[in-house]
Amino acid sequence: MAELVQLLFAGLTTGAVYALVALGFTLIFQASEVVNFAQGEFVMLGGMVTVFAYQAGLPLPLAALLAVLVAVATGVLLHRLAIEPAKGATVVTLIIVTIGASILIRGLAQLVFDKQFHALPAFSGDAPLRLLGAAILPQSLWVLGGAAAIVFGLWLFMERTLLGKAVRATAANRLAAELVGIDTRLVLALAFAVSAAIGAVGGILVTPITLTSYAVGTLLALKGFAAAMLGGIGNPVGAVAGGLLLGLLEAFAAGWISSTYKDGVAFLVILLVLFALPHGLLGRRAVERV
């Protein structure tokens, strides 16, 4: 039982970060059909800016706020300077643009910051909590709680605000949205800004547990993308489910099957799921018009 709970929390904590990255993928994808491979860099920026601002003497909450702002500015710039000018290009071309952007952001980060790993102090101490014989870090609860709050906030935004409805309308049918007077360019910029903020918050929350460096974005983008696809891209609930599931798969594969092949087990499951459900767990079946 203790082992089960331990693995469960290990998987959920890792999975929560994957879920946030996948959620960022989904938001941008919904608004533009772009798969943004620079999504992991927002997580990196969240962690790294907080670390450096904190070391420079800023209080932690202020440092975190600054980090979110930097990430949002980066997201908006990415949209304004790279995605917007390439408007009308094929989806694959846009993906390569975002890959170029992630190389650029990483390249700048290694100059502005450094190439070392960094940590942040845990928000409420390092003493593990005991739950059914398992040891859980208070920071894990911060990560899980933070992720839940983000998901809930996003849901409120999408369902209850006019702007959120505009985003959903654009996602459903861009042309129709433009016809009813929605500024789809603004919506797209907003999607990048919100995705960046979500990534950055994720980065801030996990850095006390996972540490951070200029290069952590690549792996997160890869795992987040896999999670988004596992859940079914374009579906926020699917993104969260996919992320958590991927985290759990890795933890239980490491604990029960083989720690060497845990990533292999995770991807094998993704392959099998896609063979059975070609649009992911919760993805919609798109109908191709002839």
Added chain:
Amino acid sequence: MSPGTRTKLVVLGALGLALVLVPFLLPSAFHLRVAALVWINATAALGLALLMGLAGQVSLGHAGFFGIGAYATALGPKHLGLDPLLSMLLGVAAAAGLALLVGRPILRLKGHYLAVATLGLGILVHLVLVSEVAITGGPDGVQVPRLVLFGWRVAGPEVWYAITGIVLLLAAWIALNLEDSSTGRALRALHDSEIAASVAGVDVARHKLVVFVIAAVYAATAGGLLALFNRFVTPDVAGFLRSIELVTMVVIGGMGSILGAVVGAALLTVLPQALTLFHDYEHAVLGLLIILFMVFLRQGIVPGLAGLLVRRRPA
């Protein structure tokens, strides 16, 4: 002369001319080595270009096939005492076999789902290469014996330049013929609209599978060549970043274009060497260049420049 034959002659002629002329422009053996790497990467990119351009399918795990070719060439001689060339051919066959096996279910997936499935495939191959240390040597890599053909020790950058160049020319010739064949026509129809093509009686799945297997063969051949040329391989050759690099080569060069794959491969192979000038700014500049290329030549370099030329010409 049909337009198809003319394109074929133009492309092969341009490529052949480049192969012959390039050595005269290069001052040292180091530059020849980089050129040989360009031809090797171009061969792999060409296969992927067929898959992406002709069949409209993305693979984010193509380096996996590259790795299978490279490691077969290294491990055949080491564990089974086989000839390196024979090992390489077996590796190519193995890659083709794997592509055939997983091709059917994987190619049923569309767009990004296909991308993530191929990504998973590539990661599985990479993981095996990294983890099975007793067989593969693990992350520290493994040595490859020198290629000996009928008592002739194949060595020297000039020789490898010639070998890799000829393989590329051969690969381009096959690719051009494929584009011009009934499979090529069927695939172009499929690219436009899969449903329309299948309604018209095209066996969509079979044609896609054919191109997938060919792309795997190209990648594995390139991988085997790299192993023989470097005489050392590490699991990096099969890694995720390598897959992304191959896709970038194809897209930056021009997705539907065979010359584009070669230009894209040349650009991404030569750029890192040229960018060492920028020292610490190297990566930032590389990222910036990729963005600029894609924004300003969004169809890719070769089709983009061709389009500019056509537009300039008075109507």
Added chain:
Amino acid sequence: MNRRLLLVSVASATLFAAASAARAAEPIRIGSFLSVTGPASFLGDPEKRTLELYVGKINAAGGVLGRKLELVVYDDGGDANNARTFATRLVESDKVVAVVGGTTTATTMAAVPVLEEAQIPFISLAGGIEIVEPVKPFTFKTPHTDKMACEKIFADVKKRGLSKVGLVSSTAGFGASMRNQCLKVAAAHGIEIVADERYAPGDTDTTPQLNKIKGSGAQVIVNADFGQGPAIVTRNVKQLGLELPLYQSHGVASKSFIDLAGPAAEGVRLPAAAMLVAEQLPDDDPQKKVVLDYKTTYESTQNQPVSTFGGHAYDGLMLLVRAIEKAGSTDGVKIRDALRATKGFVGTGGIVNMSATDHMGLDLSAFRMLEIRGGTWKLLY
């Protein structure tokens, strides 16, 4: 951006001008390829800083054989294929006299054939034992091998009267290589490996792996990895409340490990070079002066704590300079012969005694056993 481009081109033009001016005085070109970025940047970055720092210092002091040194460094990003291309470039285009570099075993091994064929002396900064076993005519290395780290740790485990080891390692180069060596030498030291768990580079949670070790009857935990992994393992061990002695490897031998692992690092033991405990060395320790000098110089110029990795680069450069001076020439074979004849060289990694059959020249005495106490390194023996 334009201004930056302009700046860069002006800078490179000046560099070029400087280079052609120096050619008149015939500088000695030393080449290097390092993993300054990528997964091993943790090692490659301080190595690059060290080489640049000390080449500058040597030149300021008049150079070698009355000639200036000129350093050509490339970043291979940790990729073996790049390393091989850069090695070729160093030989063919840059015409270097010798090479000090190769951050990882894989990048080193990829470059070896090129440099051997060109008969260029090559001092590697990587740990793998296969670099110098079997001996290759022109290839040397400065760091201790992973095998030595295993032996030092196992000897300490036995000294504590324990024998059951739970091994946890990264699947990346350093971790995989050390895991192999530890599995190989365990039996000879009376050690039983009761668990052999692994994690991927970049993994941020190792509690599943450690949980398995918990149930395996292990008496101590040994972690083989560098960078972020060991800090996470150390924190996870603490989190799970595992009351087992934890050993790290020489891969964590930099102050940042203690910062990253925080209070969880308390009581962790590791074999490492003398550098980390420079001040604690007895005054009659022959290494004391060398390591203190390097430490002070590095920390005062680079604004970051010293690591043993930069020390490997320092040792490599100094060995080479000494050999060139002794050979009185920049001929590859003569430098090689002088390197081989190195006796009693005091470096940051230990006292080096090379021979025709030993191109590393270190023994187990070069490793000290350290323990982390009160947030700092404590020299045990």
